Amino acid sequence: MNVMNALLKIEQLRAGYGAVEVLRGVDLEVMPGETVALLGSNGAGKTTLNGVLSGLVKPRAGRVSFEQQDMTGWHARKVVQAGLIHVPEGRKVFPNLNVLENLSLGAFTRGKERREENLEKIFGIFPRLRERIKQLAGTLSGGEQQMLAIGRGLMAEPKLLILDEPSLGLSPLLVEEMFTLIGQLKSSGLAVLLVEQNVGQSLEIADRAYVMENGLIRFTGKPAELLASDTLRQAYLGM
Secondary structure, eight states, rough: OOOOOOOOEEEEEEEEEEEEEEEEEEEEEEETOOOOEOOTTTSSHHHHHHHTTTSSSOSSSEEETTTTEEEOOOOHHHHHHHHHEETTOOOOOOSBBHHHHHHHHSSSOOOOGHHHHHHHHHHHHHHHHHTTTBGGGGSSSSHHHHHHHHHHHTOOOOOOOOOESTOOOOOOOHHHHHHHHHHHHTTTEEEEEEEEHHHEEEHHSSEEEEEEEETEEEEEEEEHHHHHOOOOOOOOIOO
């Protein structure tokens, strides 16, 4: 019996916009050091769930706990201070700031005392960022911007890193590179919630997977269990 407490625990979470309810009772857990894949097509509710976790969308019902502390409805700044760091879809780098300035902003709320030390760690993971340290973020390639976005998230010393569609818009070669990096983060013991439409590679790297459809979790379990079910693969993964 696993008696370890969940790092992140979501219970019967409901949220939406105006009259539209998007999340309709979501349950999800991430254990310390675990890589969890959250899979689902556009419109499944993944973005809204990330918004709630990041303090950008107010939940209507349910509970979100982080390190056994109720963080339901927390302000975004308090979420970051707690160590739950979201790397958003579409990278969202500051195009008119250079690489160093973007990375430094990652330590604005959390990790400021170890900024220089953490910068060296980031440059060890992403040597290309060191090479482009003074280059404006808006002039980087898509893959380099994704590295920068993840590096900025790591500067905040996350306890849990939410990676929101990190492979979106990247070439097949860069997608391979990105998933290799996620594997390195996993090996370091960092807990990762990987929110992706790239089903195959997400399932290769994840310890567990959730499949979301229409604001509900339709499946949770080991990737092998998901792939072994023809019904699940065809109905929810298009495989």
